[in-house]
Amino acid sequence: MSRKKRTRSIIIFSVIGAMLLAGIILTDGMYQKEETIQEIMLDAVLHESAKINLFGVVEVNPGLVSAFCVTAILFVFALIVRIFVIPKFTIIPGRFQLLLEQGVGLFDGLARSNSPHRNGFLGAYVFTAGAYIFMSTMFEMLGFQAVTTEGASVTLPAPLSDINGAIGLGVLSYTIILSGGIVGNGFKGLGNTLKDFSLPISMSFRLFGALLSGALVTELVYYYLSLSFVLPVFVGVMFTLLHALIQAYVLTMLTALFYGEVSEPSKKKN
């Protein structure tokens, strides 16, 4: 880079930085929130105040509505892919085909490597779990709005930032591991799985804690207008993206690992 170009770049970045700083300083304290940051963060953890009426039958946390929305989105996506894309698959794949094959191949490979003896069902499950965790974490970035029972508007959060969603996925994963143990090793597999009785709790709370911490940091940043000029690009997008990838990998990896461990046929003693 020549000296002239470097000077021009420094000037441009300095001006942008100065303008952002001026915006942050001038807008500080301009808006008043109805809720305090404590109330917002407490609600993000407990989901006590904001409830949504599900089909007029039961009042649920916004996280459950988010979960159904994610399922609906994935269903539409899968249906479109099944009808329009998969029949046109070719031996030499195109970009989108390659992306789909990589996604399926990644989780199938994860299942194969961690549970070499029994992995057909496991591959399908970790694929679903990975897709669900990734998409549901990214879902909060869409900022879908829903109306609470009190008539207020609420942004739909990531489903797994709701403790019930995290427990649901943790328990389901544990059930899958348990079934693998029983099918692979019978009574011994059942015993091996039940031995790790803390697994559903650790899985659930790991997911919940990771997702919640991300949500809390984001809430904290968004609460103050002065922090909403540059930081959301990093906090909102990068944190969410990283969370999505890391949590999808961690849960699927753990599930595959424990599944492989309990379903491994025991060696007969000679």
Added chain:
Amino acid sequence: MNLPLNIDFQQVLLHIFNSFLLFVILYFLLYKPVKSFIDKREDFYKEMDDKANEKLSDADRLLKEYNEKLSSVDKEIELKKAEANKILEAENSARIEKAREQADGIVAKAVAQAKIERDSIFSQANSEITDMVSSAAEKIVFSDTSEAFDKFLDNAEGSGKDE
């Protein structure tokens, strides 16, 4: 029952139901078709690989066979050469023998012929000599014997004087 952190079993079950629903959807619409396509492609390339390996092994086998055949052909050529040489040698010796026999025959025939000719020449010469002798005898007998006697006597006298 109030559980800490606002845990609600009904909602937990609803979440599990949602996850199960998503599993069924993604399995049948996305995972299974894509995986079966990947497996098909894997089978396709495996089959291609197997065929290529089969062809390669066939080619190796053929090469081996041809090499063996070539080496056996060399041996066969050597064998046939030796056989041909043997036949040629036998033929040559037979010819030589035959030629020798012919030569011996010719020589024997020539000797016999020569003997016959000699005998005939001898017999002819004998008869000629006999004829000559008889004619000479005749001449002697029928010529003037007195003259001869005289000559004889003269000769005999001439030899006595000299002594």
